[in-house]
Amino acid sequence: MPFAEIDHRRFHYQDTGGPGPAVVLSHGNLMDGSMWDAQVAALRGEFRCISWDERLHGRTEDDGAPHDYWASARDLLGLLDHLGIERAALVGHSQGGFLSLRAALLAPERVRALVLVDSSAAAWPPQALAQMGQIAEGFRSGGPRAVAPALLDLLLGPGDLHTGLHAAWQARWERQPRERLATAVNVLMAVAELAGRLSEITAPALVIHGAADQPVPAALGVMLSELLPGAEPLVLIPDAGHTPPLTHPEPVNAALAGFLRARVTADAAG
Known part of the structure; x- marks a missing residue:
């Protein structure tokens, strides 16, 4: 590797x-x-x-x-x-x-x-920043399972159309520390x-x-x-x-x- x-x-x-x-x-x-x-x-x-x-x-x-x-x-x-x-x-x-x-x-x-x-x-508009803030907090407090269904719909499209992709990426997220995932979203929010x-x-x-x-x-x-x-x-x-x-x-x-x-x-x- x-x-x-x-x-x-x-x-x-x-x-x-x-x-x-x-x-x-x-x-x-x-x-x-x-x-x-x-x-x-x-x-x-x-x-x-x-x-x-x-x-x-x-x-x-x-x-x-x-x-x-x-x-x-x-x-x-x-x-x-x-x-x-x-x-x-x-x-x-x-x-x-x-x-x-x-x-x-x-x-x-x-x-x-x-x-x-x-x-x-x-830069992100206020509505997008509010949504991403909720996602970051969801990762911190509840982990990937708390945010995955709605977030993967946004990133990949409806789960009924992309079931395999949704499952694969949720599994990848679950291998990451919650704080790491949340910090990654916070970095995204700060783009200028x-x-x-x-x-x-x-x-x-x-x-x-x-x-x-x-x-x-x-x-x-x-x-x-x-x-x-x-x-x-x-x-x-x-x-x-x-x-x-x-x-x-x-x-x-x-x-x-x-x-x-x-x-x-x-x-x-x-």
């Missing part, structure tokens, strides 16, 4: 290896690197795919302290250093997009391209507005968004695609909620592979 020692933390990651251009896939809040398994399976061989567990998630070993997404962006850049990767395409879902945008601002010379899936550059700096990010970009996303409405994906100078037309996944890499992998894989071949493979060869 590979780990990278970065700033006194041990980050769990998976690396397919190979000579292809590097693609780093960063997961959303309360997920882990395994959420990208379908995408890695579709891309491996053609691309070197690296998925990882961010702070407070999965098998990564950290101090459990709160942080911000600038720190997570530095973690990602540290992972590139650990792996000896000079430049990579960054693919991020939700909070994985938050940290990928910040990595592109911190080290633009290291980012070949950006793919943002159901992500945003906006970044829209005013998107014009500084000139890397080729693709925005993919679930048309039925409730936590991060599709209008926020539209905003990203309009404000990022190098963005392709928005890819909207019909009927998909907040986590289409898990619930709608085929259209996500098609859009992702097409963009990477057009924008990253050619750049790496040239």
